[in-house]
Amino acid sequence: KKRVWNLLDLPAPKPEITAYTLSLGMPDAMERQAAENAFRPLLKTKLGGGEEDVARIEAVRRGAPDARIIVDANEGWTPELYQTLAPVLVRLGVQMVEQPLPAGQDEALLELERVLPVCADESCHDTASLSHLKGKYDMVNIKLDKTGGLTEALRLRDAALSAGYQVMVGCMVGSSLAMAPATIVAQNAAVTDLDGPLLLAEDRLEPLFFDESGVHGPSVGLWG
Incomplete structure (x- = not known):
């Protein structure tokens, strides 16, 4: 029986670091979270908007001195705040910020020197979104929940790469079944963020397997 990637004429998904x-919390709480997860190679930190975000990232860096860090501003910054925070976060080793400005107000990114790479999340839903991102973003976050499924997600990935964007493959909180198709999209992505099942109290009977190599492709008992 053929697996989904065979039907798509793609290689079997290999593990990807997620x-x-x-x-989001007070700096001391975030430092504790970071220390508890310092063994993970890549941490994503939610930010709240405001200069207190620097204290949060300083705390995360203390807790996990060796981890790669990306941040999600959740549309909570202004252009002025980006200009203030971005150089500081770069010095702290942050590699990228997701959606710093509200999706409807991201024209301001055209005028900013993006010293900290910017990833489109709420501003990028599907392939049709790409034409509105030029000159504003360095990366796009592809989520099955936004594209509507695997076919459009793969189409968006290929179009984004062809247009010169880096690719992130993300998720909402969900079970291993919800994440499984995204493991195909995530192959060789610059950033993979498929930790949804790790945030659940219970998961599928045959969940995705996570280890030091990252998130593995789904078993035949789960999907595909």
Whole structure:
């Protein structure tokens, strides 16, 4: 019986290092979260907007001195705040910020020197979104929940790469079944963020397998 990737004429998905998301909180709480997850190679930190975000990232860096860090501003910054925070976050080793400005107000990114690479999340839903991103973003976050499924997600990935964007493959909180098709999209992505099942109290009977190599492709008992 052929697997989905065979039907798509793609190689079987190999493990991809996935980000692990730290909840937004006070700096001391975020430092504890980071320390508890310092063994993970890639941490994603939610930010709240405001200069206190620097204290949060300083705390995360203390807790996990060796981890790669990406941040999600959740549309909570202004252009002025990006200009203030971005150089500081770069010095702290942050590699990218997701959606710093509200999707409807991201024209301002055209005028900014993006010293910290910017990833489109709420501003990028499907292939049709790409024409609105030129000159504003360096990376796009592809989520099955936004594209509507695997076919459009793969189409968006290929179009984004052809247009010169880096690719992130992300998720909402969900079970291993919800993540499984995204393991195909995530192959060789610059950033993989498929930690949804790790944030659940219970998962599928045959869940995705996570280890030091990252998130593995689904078993035949799960999907595909």
